Amino acid sequence: RFNARRGPALRQAVECLEQAVALDPGFADAHAWLADTYFFLSVFAQQPPAEFIRRARAAVDRALAADPASAHALYVRAIIQVAADGDYVRAARTWERALELDPRTTMARGNRGLWLYGFAYGDWERADAELRLAIEEDPLNATLHATRGMCLVQAGRAEEAVAETRRALEIDRESFVGWWAHLMALAWADRFQEAIAAAD
16 A cells, blocks of 8 residues: 555555565565565655665566566566666567566556556557556556556646546545646646645
């Protein structure tokens, strides 16, 4: 839950996950979640990003050593390949493998939409289509709704983004990424007083 909220809650996620892998070093999913959390700590600049990317890579390697079929670990590797390495071709293959192993890994699908189709290729319509598929599968995932809101902002569909990020907050009022995306959507929709209130 801490991981899903993003922002400052990621530090609490790290504490929980580090305890989990200390208790069970072979717990592949805990290593995968730890990699995921370290990566997003780099995104939210909690410390110098290079350090968290290094930790994320190491945690992915440990997850895949414990379970080579970990779809979660593979999709975190794919995000790193896009965001840190700029290797879009390899990332596309890694995401494809993750979704072959587990087609219902909705965060893999959602992050592929945002990071690969959106940020890497600038194809925001395709990114939105991927996020809608993920949300159909996992409609109560606040992080996916917030992520789709960010995608809609980039696609120039700010009012739709406001509605989507509001859905994220209806699901989880404590979601940092939900509030952050909602603020961004309101600002791009020229609803500045509402954006200031969201920032508070």
